[in-house]
Amino acid sequence: MFRSEGVRILRTPVRAPRANAITERWFGSLRRECLDRLLIVGRRHLERVLQVYVDHYNAHRPHRSLEQRAPTRAVPHGSGVVDLSAVRRRDRLGGLLHEYEIAA
Numbered sequence: 001m002f003r004s005e006g007v008r009i010l011r012t013p014v015r016a017p018r019a020n021a022i023t024e025r026w027f028g029s030l031r032r033e034c035l036d037r038l039l040i041v042g043r044r045h046l047e048r049v050l051q052v053y054v055d056h057y058n059a060h061r062p063h064r065s066l067e068q069r070a071p072t073r074a075v076p077h078g079s080g081v082v083d084l085s086a087v088r089r090r091d092r093l094g095g096l097l098h099e100y101e102i103a104a
Contacts, residue, residue, distance in 0.1 A: 029057070037096055052092055060099040 002009055012019050034053045040046045059072045090099045 026057075034093065034096065038093070049093060053097070056092055056097050056099065 030050075030053060034049065038049060040049065086103045087100055088103045090101070091097070092099060
């Protein structure tokens with residue numbers, strides 16, 4: 001099935017237990033936060049869900065190793081005090097994912 005789609009399979013080294021750690025963590029996050037909570041009805045639906053999740057993961061979701069910043073976000077500058085009335089929430093994937101940002 002993978003070869004018919006043009007996917008190349010790479011084998012994991014035999015004595016390297018952490019060789020897949022980053023990939024396994026990403027796929028674990030994808031399954032826990034997204035795929036386990038949705039009923040995927042087709043290939044186009046899956047592709048759209050993955051596209052939205054990847055955008056959310058890289059641009060909005062906090063990452064512990066980056067001081068709670070997303071990978072594509074710049075380093076915040078300022079006092080860190082935010083007026084909560086200026087915070088806006090945007091729901092993605094029918095409310096499954098929530099993104100927050102300060103309104104201009």
